Amino acid sequence: MKLKFKVYECDDCHKRAGEFADDKEARAAGWVISHDRKKFYCPRCAPNHKHTGRGGAKPYKAG
Numbered sequence: 001m002k003l004k005f006k007v008y009e010c011d012d013c014h015k016r017a018g019e020f021a022d023d024k025e026a027r028a029a030g031w032v033i034s035h036d037r038k039k040f041y042c043p044r045c046a047p048n049h050k051h052t053g054r055g056g057a058k059p060y061k062a063g
């Protein structure tokens, strides 16, 4: 079985990257993908970039 993974690098902190088979998997892991698919945000930065969704964006709590 061969799985191809794509690297998603966070466009916010540029420190975190994840490897996922596709966008669906990345989203399932908490990543946010911009609708033009040019930007990716790691789960830690994602709350700062979510514009839509259940209950809207929640600010990230530091610490």
Ligand SMILES: [Zn+2]
Pocket (backbone or CB within 6 Å): 010, 011, 012, 013, 014, 015, 016, 041, 042, 043, 044, 045, 046
């Ligand atoms: Zn990040």
